[in-house]
Amino acid sequence: MAKPSPELVRLCAEDLLRAYKLERFRVPLALPAKAIGGRIARLAHECDRIVGAEGLVSGGHFLLERFASKVETFGAIPREGPVLLASNHPGMMDAIAIWTELGREDLKIIAAERDLLDHLPNIRERLLISAPGESRVLYEASAWLQQGGAILTFPAGKIEPDPDVSPLAVESLQTWSTSLMILLRRNPAAKLVPVGVRGCLNRDAIGHPLLRAFRDQRDRDWAAATLQILLPRYRKTQIRVGFGPPAEDFMALLHHVRSLIEAPQA
Numbered sequence: 001m002a003k004p005s006p007e008l009v010r011l012c013a014e015d016l017l018r019a020y021k022l023e024r025f026r027v028p029l030a031l032p033a034k035a036i037g038g039r040i041a042r043l044a045h046e047c048d049r050i051v052g053a054e055g056l057v058s059g060g061h062f063l064l065e066r067f068a069s070k071v072e073t074f075g076a077i078p079r080e081g082p083v084l085l086a087s088n089h090p091g092m093m094d095a096i097a098i099w100t101e102l103g104r105e106d107l108k109i110i111a112a113e114r115d116l117l118d119h120l121p122n123i124r125e126r127l128l129i130s131a132p133g134e135s136r137v138l139y140e141a142s143a144w145l146q147q148g149g150a151i152l153t154f155p156a157g158k159i160e161p162d163p164d165v166s167p168l169a170v171e172s173l174q175t176w177s178t179s180l181m182i183l184l185r186r187n188p189a190a191k192l193v194p195v196g197v198r199g200c201l202n203r204d205a206i207g208h209p210l211l212r213a214f215r216d217q218r219d220r221d222w223a224a225a226t227l228q229i230l231l232p233r234y235r236k237t238q239i240r241v242g243f244g245p246p247a248e249d250f251m252a253l254l255h256h257v258r259s260l261i262e263a264p265q266a
Contacts, residue, residue, distance in 0.1 A: 063096050074243070090200045197242075
């Protein structure tokens with residue numbers, strides 16, 4: 001496995017401290033954070049290398065083999081043509097599970113900017129970076145759909161509760177942005193495909209005593225997802241990805257996603 005850059009290691013270590021709100025202990029925790037961050041950075045760097053050499057789907061398999069016990073898929077997977085996939089966002093592995101099961105190398109993912117992406121160039125090339133107050137991502141996504149490509153977006157714009165561990169997963173759908181409908185109006189030939197994901201978070205990780213200090217559900221979920229990456233015993237997850245029928249409008253989209261996450265089997 002190739003060696004990642006020192007800057008990628010540093011950024012992974014910073015993410016680790018941030019996940020557990022330990023930034024103020026950056027100096028005394030520098031060595032263990034660097035050691036653990038280095039393990040994460042090596043995996044990310046290797047995934048990026050695989051994406052560049054073999055494609056996005058192979059890179060996804062590399063990570064899922066290490067961080068999930070099983071991935072199940074149901075529903076009609078849109079294998080070709082312009083498609084906008086809109087999914088709930090219950091953890092770190094959801095996007096990877098979707099892109100791997102979708103099996104399309106022409107997929108681009110709308111994502112927020114992160115410094116570490118500059119050190120993962122092959123993965124970054126597959127992303128459309130969304131910045132607050134900027135409309136550029138809409139033009140880029142629209143152009144990609146016009147070429148017949150696939151776009152994956154998470155309309156909540158943040159990590160959401162996992163339907164397997166939280167009753168708030170359906171409630172979170174109320175926070176979804178309608179901006180994705182702009183893309184559909186500009187690209188009437190594109191299909192709007194709802195996606196529902198569950199099983200990304202391990203129940204035992206969520207219940208770890210370390211996480212009791214987190215009052216905010218979003219912070220606790222992020223810390224649990226990080227714990228799964230750090231400790232192999234929390235990686236026993238069965239991720240389920242459901243693809244629903246094309247939706248004609250935003251309300252139909254929400255209805256289909258709700259059905260997918262409430263009754264996650266065909």
